[in-house]
Amino acid sequence: MASVTFARVDKIYPDGTRAVSGLDLEVSDGELMVFVGPSGCGKTTVLRMVAGLEEITSGELRIGGQVVNKVEPRQRDVAMVFQNYALYPHMSVFDNIAFPLAARRLPKREIRERVTRTAALLGLEEHLKRRPRNLSGGQRQRVAMGRAIVRQPQVFLMDEPLSNLDAKLRVQMRVEISRLQKQLGVTTIYVTHDQVEAMTMGDRIALLRNGVLQQLGTPQELYNRPANLFAATFLGSPAMNLFQATIRKGGDGLAVDIGSQCIPLPSIAVNGHLSEYVGRRIAVGVRPEHMIEPSAVRAGHPRIRGEVVMVETLGSERLVHLRVAAEPVVTDDLLEVARDVDVATVEALRDEVREGAMVAVARFDADAAVSAGGPQEAAIRPDKIHFFDLETGMAIR
Amino acid sequence: MGLFRYSWRTFLREMLLLALAALWWLPFYILTTTSVKPSSEGFTSPFQLPGHPDLGIYAQAWQGSGNGSLGQALESSLIITIGSVMALIALGSSAAYVVARRGGRPGNVVYLLFVLGIILPYQLGIVPLYAAFRRLGLVGNYAGMVLLYTGLLMPLTVFLYTGFVRALPRDYEEAAQVDGAGHGRIFFRVVFPLLRPVTGTVAILTGLIIWNDFFLPLVFLSGTAYITLPVAVYSFVGEYGAQWNLIFAAVAISILPVLGFFLLAQRQLIRSFGGGIKG
Numbered sequence: 001m002a003s004v005t006f007a008r009v010d011k012i013y014p015d016g017t018r019a020v021s022g023l024d025l026e027v028s029d030g031e032l033m034v035f036v037g038p039s040g041c042g043k044t045t046v047l048r049m050v051a052g053l054e055e056i057t058s059g060e061l062r063i064g065g066q067v068v069n070k071v072e073p074r075q076r077d078v079a080m081v082f083q084n085y086a087l088y089p090h091m092s093v094f095d096n097i098a099f100p101l102a103a104r105r106l107p108k109r110e111i112r113e114r115v116t117r118t119a120a121l122l123g124l125e126e127h128l129k130r131r132p133r134n135l136s137g138g139q140r141q142r143v144a145m146g147r148a149i150v151r152q153p154q155v156f157l158m159d160e161p162l163s164n165l166d167a168k169l170r171v172q173m174r175v176e177i178s179r180l181q182k183q184l185g186v187t188t189i190y191v192t193h194d195q196v197e198a199m200t201m202g203d204r205i206a207l208l209r210n211g212v213l214q215q216l217g218t219p220q221e222l223y224n225r226p227a228n229l230f231a232a233t234f235l236g237s238p239a240m241n242l243f244q245a246t247i248r249k250g251g252d253g254l255a256v257d258i259g260s261q262c263i264p265l266p267s268i269a270v271n272g273h274l275s276e277y278v279g280r281r282i283a284v285g286v287r288p289e290h291m292i293e294p295s296a297v298r299a300g301h302p303r304i305r306g307e308v309v310m311v312e313t314l315g316s317e318r319l320v321h322l323r324v325a326a327e328p329v330v331t332d333d334l335l336e337v338a339r340d341v342d343v344a345t346v347e348a349l350r351d352e353v354r355e356g357a358m359v360a361v362a363r364f365d366a367d368a369a370v371s372a373g374g375p376q377e378a379a380i381r382p383d384k385i386h387f388f389d390l391e392t393g394m395a396i397r
Numbered sequence: 398m399g400l401f402r403y404s405w406r407t408f409l410r411e412m413l414l415l416a417l418a419a420l421w422w423l424p425f426y427i428l429t430t431t432s433v434k435p436s437s438e439g440f441t442s443p444f445q446l447p448g449h450p451d452l453g454i455y456a457q458a459w460q461g462s463g464n465g466s467l468g469q470a471l472e473s474s475l476i477i478t479i480g481s482v483m484a485l486i487a488l489g490s491s492a493a494y495v496v497a498r499r500g501g502r503p504g505n506v507v508y509l510l511f512v513l514g515i516i517l518p519y520q521l522g523i524v525p526l527y528a529a530f531r532r533l534g535l536v537g538n539y540a541g542m543v544l545l546y547t548g549l550l551m552p553l554t555v556f557l558y559t560g561f562v563r564a565l566p567r568d569y570e571e572a573a574q575v576d577g578a579g580h581g582r583i584f585f586r587v588v589f590p591l592l593r594p595v596t597g598t599v600a601i602l603t604g605l606i607i608w609n610d611f612f613l614p615l616v617f618l619s620g621t622a623y624i625t626l627p628v629a630v631y632s633f634v635g636e637y638g639a640q641w642n643l644i645f646a647a648v649a650i651s652i653l654p655v656l657g658f659f660l661l662a663q664r665q666l667i668r669s670f671g672g673g674i675k676g
Contacts (some may be wrong), residue, residue: 053575074575080571080574084566086571086572103578294611
């Protein structure tokens with residue numbers, strides 16, 4: 001078991017592509033750190049640098065305090081689970097799991113004992129003689145895990161290990177991996193672009209964009225206090241609603257103008273630096289679950305009006321799509337997140353800009369009386385409003 | 398469905414295809430019938446079944462024509478072919494692996510040189526090659542022939558292997574690297590078994606080229622006891638005429654090992670050709 005430290009680590013490919021820039025963080029002993037971000041953000045490169053499969057351009061990488069920049073992969077004592085598992089197709093499950101032990105020239109009896117024990121831990125005893133191609137996706141995934149844990153390495157590296165599984169199996173394996181990791185207590189770096197995996201599995205999350213660390217913290221920290229617009233939109237589904245607004249003085253405090261609506265901000269919503277932005281355009285962010293039906297709250301809550309364009313009934317709640325006359329926030333960060341979801345999302349965002357109106361999602365109670373086509377107000381929880389500088393994209397705190 | 402599973406159209410089509418297939422059997426028919434006919438009958442009625450089949454012709458052919466028996470030639474052919482193919486697979490696969498994986502620019506140059514080796518006709522260099530081989534004591538023995546074929550067919554082998562290795566996902570090797578394996582173990586335990594389909598192709602292609610080659614054994618082995626089957630067959634051709642029944646019997650004998658190999662290994666061969674990599 002060991003900690004993994006990145007000290008100003010850069011990775012520049014020979015063609016000049018900068019994959020990772022100045023990465024500075026420490027994965028503590030026994031921790032499960034999730035690297036998350038859209039495709040091409042450098043998360044897999046980070047993982048491959050720890051494995052030794054990718055050279056480090058500059059900076060220092062330490063595993064258990066020892067600098068490993070120039071250490072061969074096989075001498076790093078790390079184990080990796082690949083996205084497509086990379087099980088040796090010509091070997092049986094037993095030989096696949098035994099491979100790392102055989103490579104270390106362990107006695108045959110010990111290999112047999114350890115493989116059997118690992119197989120039992122993963123429920124693979126019956127499949128030891130089979131070839132990988134005769135296994136189901138979930139079983140292959142377990143074999144890949146087995147090959148990693150049989151060695152009792154210092155660090156586990158997992159590269160989107162669940163991305164090839166169907167939704168149901170993914171949930172099951174998510175729980176299983178978390179349980180195993182806790183049970184074995186091995187330091188783990190887990191790469192995914194799935195925010196749900198990141199939120200549910202990580203002790204901490206490192207959010208990357210274009211090779212630059214955007215925010216590092218516990219899942220709850222990232223969700224509740226996003227450091228910038230990118231972090232705000234990347235985590236959360238449906239995503240945070242972002243309105244362009246002007247901040248101004250109104251009555252005995254501050255207020256925001258969202259489109260033609262002036263929404264006074266209660267003092268609880270106002271933080272230290274917000275008053276410096278009076279008269280300027282900013283981005284106001286509210287998560288769907290903090291936009292609720294007005295009848296559920298006291299009269300003093302700020303409210304926003306719109307027209308209901310669609311209601312999605314999910315059983316436990318209703319997602320109300322409100323068309324609000326306000327300019328949406330369109331920055332490079334947001335376009336990148338949107339692009340990662342779907343090209344159509346980018347188009348939708350551009351349409352909203354053209355029309356000068358945007359669709360915000362509010363999470364109403366399941367029995368809230370609301371139907372498409374009519375006007376509707378949504379109450380906003382004042383302590384849950386986020387403000388961002390439109391130019392830098394950074395949170396205003 | 399009726400009892401008769403054909404319509405007129407499909408029946409005609411199938412008959413036509415069968416006739417076409419029979420055309421491929423014609424050479425074999427002539428080969429086997431001529432090989433048991435007296436020499437004169439082969440000329441007068443080449444397509445007829447033999448009046449009195451004479452298997453003694455095979456026995457006579459087996460004795461050879463003075464330069465050693467056909468059995469000895471069969472042994473030579475087997476030793477030279479198997480030896481060369483094994484050397485080609487062992488050296489070609491590892492060379493191609495290095496060229497494809499760790500080459501960079503120098504690797505590409507080396508690859509290009511190998512490809513050039515396929516294009517250039519080796520016959521142009523046969524005289525200096527012979528002179529050098531004779532000086533090194535490599536003329537008239539198995540070692541020389543194995544070395545010669547290994548060298549001459551290495552470009553084709555490396556070409557075939559390199560294409561395959563380049564298409565092979567790196568993940569397996571990277572997984573093995575992280576699993577703690579050294580270069581040797583990665584190649585022999587992980588990469589080489591994955592190359593099975595192309596190894597099959599190389600073995601058959603180079604094996605057939607070597608088995609059927611006439612020119613090089615004629616040049617390098619003439620006058621020794623180590624001549625291969627094609628040269629031994631040719632020894633039945635005299636200056637003023639050929640004993641065709643003996644030649645055809647010898648040809649039939651030389652085809653047999655190859656045919657037997659195909660029949661026995663047919664399933665594995667097709668699997669290895671069509672197999673590819675399955676995770």
